[in-house]
């Protein structure tokens with residue numbers, strides 16, 4: 001077998017950085033930079049550079065029925081039997097956007113046959129708004145950041161630096177000062193008027209399964225009130241493409257609500273497409289406990305992940321880099337793979353036909369995708385007013401002597417990938433107060449146990465501890481902990 005080169009995009013976040021994946025005769029993978037990619041001009045962040053590990057052969061999904069390996073046909077048949085016997089009112093489908101538009105469209109067809117919709121893990125009512133393009137970042141006069149671009153969406157840093165060079169002022173809203181920001185303001189939503197936004201301003205925030213949707217809506221309302229542009233970054237390669245289905249946005253619920261519905265017994269059968277709630281939820285163990293309440297779990301995936309281990313059926317598709325298909329990045333730009341793999345669409349077609357729907361081809365799905373993109377462009381030129389009260393935006397109470405351990409979501413965390421950044425961030429006051437020694441560690445304690453971590457000093461407010469890695473002592477994106485030196 002000769003070497004094969006695939007033109008693809010990085011699955012690490014919604015920016016959609018272009019790159020080449022090389023597969024040599026022994027199946028070993030390496031990456032090549034794609035200088036012609038308009039999104040990233042060949043540059044990749046640490047996550048993109050580690051894609052050969054992410055896509056390593058041992059991480060590929062395999063077909064399974066009740067934990068035993070099976071051929072694809074057997075796995076699809078088993079899934080058909082489950083879906084035919086399940087009570088249709090208690091079936092849910094989930095895809096957060098880790099695959100092509102064409103697979104997403106095929107999944108929508110399956111949902112329609114089952115008389116339901118595809119959940120995307122985000123309650124997106126009111127949030128499907130026109131996006132600023134990444135180039136617009138460079139031309140904005142005032143940029144307000146509700147994200148940490150270095151950690152969360154690294155490839156927009158170069159756009160922000162270009163904006164600064166063009167004279168933009170940059171404000172970071174939050175507790176962590178950013179090197180590239182002119183100022184950092186720790187503002188509550190009710191004080192966002194102090195940001196002094198106008199039509200030449202740009203707000204950059206993000207939306208993901210664990211976002212505070214009330215905060216996202218309040219930012220949208222702020223943008224509408226001040227005529228500022230808004231860019232919601234998204235964490236998955238095709239998060240934006242999940243909006244193509246035409247499904248009723250108002251019926252979409254957040255991932256936490258979906259798991260609650262499973263807990264309550266309202267959902268008995270879950271079908272997921274390249275989405276793993278165990279990886280996505282801040283508390284892995286709680287997500288496992290919820291999923292155990294299901295009668296049936298069907299996973300259609302290119303990747304093996306914690307959820308594939310206890311699914312009733314796993315239907316494996318090819319790795320994303322080798323799929324035929326398109327993606328929409330965070331700015332709505334259409335990007336395309338050079339691969340020819342259609343196993344994911346074909347499996348969904350067989351599933352759909354098996355439960356009484358129509359079979360379809362990849363080309364038919366591609367046609368529907370392109371049509372939906374055109375329709376979406378027209379829809380997106382109409383801005384809907386989104387009114388929201390800031391009362392629902394929460395901020396936790398921290399008891400005296402305790403600390404708030406907060407997750408700083410990033411591509412490594414979303415996919416539970418190994419990361420060298422194995423430390424927590426504390427401020428200098430905390431280090432002094434706890435008597436921590438340089439090169440030493442800090443012992444974090446919560447009601448879930450304790451954990452020793454290395455630490456780094458960062459200019460944070462008192463009482464805050466940040467982590468870019470999921471920690472077993474954490475319950476969620478925000479956990480109250482006590483700390484002592486070790």
Ligand code: SF4
Pocket residue numbers: 010011012013014015016017040043044045046047048049153154155156411
């Ligand atoms: S910025 Fe996002 S898309 Fe680009 S290389 Fe990093 S993780 Fe991948």
